Amino acid sequence: MGKFLLWVLILVMVVNTLSCLGCLEEERIALLHVNTHILNTTYGNSLDSWVEDKMSDCCKWSRVTCSNITGRVIGLYLSFVSYERVENWYINATVYLPFKHLNSLDLTRNNIAGVVENGGFDKLSKLRNLKELDLSYNNLNRNIFSSLSHLLSLKELYLDENPLDSPHNNSDNIGHERLSGLNNLEILHMRSTKMEENNVLSALNLKDFINLKDLDISENKFQSFEPIKGIGGREMFLKHLC
Template identity: 45%
Template sequence: MGLNRFSSLAGTLMIYAMVLSESWWSCHGCLDEERSALLRIQSSFNYPIFLQSWGEVADCCSWEGVGCNFTTGRVVYLDLSGIREEGLGDLYLNVSLFRPFQELQSLHLSGNFIVGCVENEGFERLSGLDSLVELYLDENKFDNNILSSLGGLSSLISLSLSGNQLKGAISVDGN
């Protein structure tokens, strides 16, 4: 009799464990803070039809160009490459919009006609994102002024600036 009661309790605990682990493990959407940040980023690009599907479903881990860590539900990959058309003109990026993504590892902003950053909102604002290892800024309109704001990104392993308007010799050691 004691064994049957133990088996029944063990079975019930297993069911609870499976339900809880499913809720914990699967990504039913990123954090509210990150979802809101993604929608602010969408607005900041001033292009109403880009990534139109964003916001249609709550699970922003399934949104186009967004990749999440399925254990934590946090955004780790963001690809916004080529989402703006040239006719929209130049874009000044507010880099602070990316700060909520504390586990962001890879950020792709290539081909968006970005000429620079909003004043006091440059890439130095990402210095607290210790997981950021890849930053792709190719085919924009950055000039040498961007270089000073990239210096604080010590976690970067890969930085791509090809196809921008950089001029002259560029020192990578700070001299």
């Protein structure tokens, strides 16, 4: 019993020590790289607390959430960080790869129109703890589906208010990919994305989404939703399909 209590005490001391360390140096440097990428691409941002100071605890920086136990970065909330007059921003998703424990990534309202070469969202598949990705209110087209389909760890995906069926300057053709393979996904929101498919299954391979519980594809122009109802014998919460 005495040895057991000793090990419990050691464990508590280790946990308390880790929780007081602040963010890891490697992740502090990685956050500065993210900041540099945003600055170089959008000519400005609102990350004033992200400073080059080794004494600065990046877990206390704005828009960053760290684990209370490990000190690892688990959440990045980077909405509205692009300079407001930038019409299109092409991001490099690889800048987020150092955050091995990242659970949530919010990139809403940044005028993101796509990704740089070899920097697609499929790279985020290496982040096995990533559960939530929010790309709402950007300028992404449907070509994004092919890379997002690699993110098998996702439980929540938000693509609201992206012109998914609209080409951009760097696209000769509108993509016709389907979102598929996300068998851990529980929430999928694609409200008001200008999609005009005859059948919703032309855009979403819902048979793959075996855990999907909450689907919002409202304010689009799908002609048919019939296959959704009771697909695979599952109950699903559908929001305003028409």
